[in-house]
């Protein structure tokens with residue numbers, strides 16, 4: 001069995017719950033973080049046999065992993081240390097106003113070498129609409145603290161398609177990123193109304209609008225601005241300076257196996273997808289208990305590959321479009337109805353036996369993927 005080179009750790013704590021967020025998260029509450037860290041390390045100990053000697057990537061997401069105290073981060077990384085080499089990409093998601101310079105230095109010292117900073121916007125009104133609990137100034141200060149602590153690989157998360165967000169407000173955000181802060185990576189997501197969120201209810205009641213034309217314009221504005229500033233648009237929502245593309249995300253998109261630790265974390269290992277309990281208190285009692293176990297078929301993997309690889313700069317291999325139940329030739333695929341008509345509409349291009357989204361197609365990635373499945 002081939003070893004697993006990628007690991008994700010879910011830290012579900014957030015000081016403040018954003019009304020659009022559908023991730024598994026909650027306020028820290030009364031649960032002792034000592035017990036939580038011990039549970040993560042206990043799950044690691046029980047499942048470490050699948051891991052490679054050294055990980056290629058380790059990603060701490062959430063929630064807000066930067067809320068963990070320096071002591072808890074140090075304890076956690078003492079357990080992770082045997083799996084980390086100087087080449088391992090170790091990312092921690094951080095929110096502004098959750099760390100100071102002292103803690104940032106400790107994060108760097110224990111081996112974290114990449115930070116994904118959840119900024120979303122620098123605009124007071126937009127942050128208020130999103131229900132974020134930090135200001136644009138807090139985000140700038142957080143970025144400078146990370147630089148001072150020695151982080152030379154920082155990604156900034158931005159969000160667009162927010163009600164009230166004009167092109168000029170979005171442009172101000174993009175300008176601050178490229179002219180003032182100059183991170184190595186930017187993730188730019190459009191706001192979506194997810195199940196079980198306050199935002200979905202407010203959207204359904206008509207309070208928060210959706211406007212596809214506005215969204216597409218803001219999307220193209222980001223592509224044009226970030227590419228002109230030297231960022232490669234290597235996935236629909238991700239832009240990186242050369243050599244700073246996220247290796248962890250690439251592992252997901254190319255169907256690599258990964259181990260998930262922590263409450264609600266998903267693992268995909270040797271064709272089995274499993275999920276730990278999305279309930280922190282129960283996770284602490286039974287860190288290895290899974291709520292879901294699913295055996296992935298070749299057809300499942302093919303459908304996932306279409307949905308994810310089509311979004312990337314490397315495109316999708318044409319033979320992925322052939323159903324695993326009904327093998328077909330590349331010539332047949334090229335003559336098939338969705339491919340021919342989407343090529344004629346200028347939504348996709350075929351080169352080197354791969355399918356690529358055109359500029360117009362990038363704004364319609366999901367419906368195009370559905371048509372190809």
Ligand code: SF4
Nearest residue numbers: 014017018021062063
């Ligand atoms: S800080 Fe991040 S994870 Fe926490 S509620 Fe807000 S968006 Fe969700």
